[in-house]
Amino acid sequence: MNLNRHFLAAAGLAALMSSGAAYAGASAADIAKLGNELTPTGAEKAGSADGVIPAWTGGLASPPAGYVAGKGYIDPFAAEKPKFTITKANAAQYKAQLPAGAQALLEKIGTFKMNVYPTHRTAALPKAITDKVKEQAAKVELQGFGLANVGGTTTPFPFPKNGLEVMWNHNIRYLGGGIDRIYDSFPVRANGDTFDIRAQEVRVFAQNMDKSEPNRLLYYMNTLLAPAALVGSVVLVHEPLDQVKEARSAWVYNAGQRRVRRAPDLAYDSITDGTEGMRYTDQYDGYNGAPDRFDFKLVGKKEMIVPYNDYKLMEKSTKYADVTKPGTPNPDLIRYETHRVWVVDATLKPGQKHAFARRTFYVDEDSWSVLWEDAYDSRGNLWRVGVHPVMQFYDADVMWYSANIWHDLSNGGYFIASLGSQEPQWKFNVKGKLADFEPDALRRAGTR
Numbered sequence: 001m002n003l004n005r006h007f008l009a010a011a012g013l014a015a016l017m018s019s020g021a022a023y024a025g026a027s028a029a030d031i032a033k034l035g036n037e038l039t040p041t042g043a044e045k046a047g048s049a050d051g052v053i054p055a056w057t058g059g060l061a062s063p064p065a066g067y068v069a070g071k072g073y074i075d076p077f078a079a080e081k082p083k084f085t086i087t088k089a090n091a092a093q094y095k096a097q098l099p100a101g102a103q104a105l106l107e108k109i110g111t112f113k114m115n116v117y118p119t120h121r122t123a124a125l126p127k128a129i130t131d132k133v134k135e136q137a138a139k140v141e142l143q144g145f146g147l148a149n150v151g152g153t154t155t156p157f158p159f160p161k162n163g164l165e166v167m168w169n170h171n172i173r174y175l176g177g178g179i180d181r182i183y184d185s186f187p188v189r190a191n192g193d194t195f196d197i198r199a200q201e202v203r204v205f206a207q208n209m210d211k212s213e214p215n216r217l218l219y220y221m222n223t224l225l226a227p228a229a230l231v232g233s234v235v236l237v238h239e240p241l242d243q244v245k246e247a248r249s250a251w252v253y254n255a256g257q258r259r260v261r262r263a264p265d266l267a268y269d270s271i272t273d274g275t276e277g278m279r280y281t282d283q284y285d286g287y288n289g290a291p292d293r294f295d296f297k298l299v300g301k302k303e304m305i306v307p308y309n310d311y312k313l314m315e316k317s318t319k320y321a322d323v324t325k326p327g328t329p330n331p332d333l334i335r336y337e338t339h340r341v342w343v344v345d346a347t348l349k350p351g352q353k354h355a356f357a358r359r360t361f362y363v364d365e366d367s368w369s370v371l372w373e374d375a376y377d378s379r380g381n382l383w384r385v386g387v388h389p390v391m392q393f394y395d396a397d398v399m400w401y402s403a404n405i406w407h408d409l410s411n412g413g414y415f416i417a418s419l420g421s422q423e424p425q426w427k428f429n430v431k432g433k434l435a436d437f438e439p440d441a442l443r444r445a446g447t448r
Helices: 091-097 100-108 127-136 163-171 281-286 439-446
Strands: 084-086 114-116 141-143 146-148 178-188 197-205 216-226 234-240 249-254 259-262 294-307 335-348 358-364 370-376 382-387 390-393 398-401 404-408 414-419
Touching (some): 335 370
Antiparallel strands (some): 197 216, 234 249, 249 259, 382 404
């Protein structure tokens, strides 16, 4: 398998913008490519030269036969068998298409393997959203680390010129306008010991709120439903669009103390409760938050083997005990495919602090979702590996995660989050009231 013929050289193309500078939007010639040789969000429509990656023909824009709303998702590719399986024994054969973290997991964890299936480009968005991409492409600008002239969740930079633009495409990609879901997460120690953290998350983007506030991306409330010691604890977040201009506002309701307090450190590498230190705050949803502590270098676009179309993790027949195996989640439940991804290498700036000194992100060209993260410690050693399987939620025209996994190579444990197969089907395009996302509402939300 060859590297993408459009692989971009780092030299001269990947310079990060300096703070305070403004960069103009896309040209008319580029915008004319959207919906023609490019998809409506900027990916290449054409398939790969060897035919492994097919052409994009609109994605999975409607449910497959047999789907019943509210009864859970069915796998449109259930009848397919793996084309091949990558193990430690044959990993060298596929090295060029594997992130460093995949190679490390294959080497370190005896049960880790990658079942590679035929590629399907299923990403599809509502027409109103793709129309907005084209409408805004000439207007959106980077101003320092923030955005100007962007309205709502969209793809602000369908023709990214640097790594920061790619990461912004991920951070404000369309996720259905508003989400209400119950999901389960499990820290799994090296010996297999684990416990269930169950939560209800309501995340509403600014365009779905009843009232508008300046510089606002979304409102987020997470209420813990298990384990018993944490039941009723709530986290509330007001997420700015430009987090350097205005810091994230966060509050926590502690059910045991029955008090609300500000959480000013809920950002960057603060540790998320219940993760046993295996996921930091800015790793949630693949990546989130203010980008000012790292230099984001655009390495280029490559054809890589990544987790994709992972419907098995969301099928009602999949029990959580079937997933949470020692060493690694059950590899027979995770599907890999070959897709083109943008590769972004982030290095910690001099004088800045973070647990990671370097991070490499692999971002899907079709959905702008972070599919993989390799994170390195201050000595340059690969430390944490983020694996982020996606699926097209065909009832809502949303490409999102069916799980999020973070491996800790130093202790053999992992944290798997966002499992929903045993919960009511997630709701998209929910609306929100600002009054329900104020600190005064926390105590009501957290009452046991």
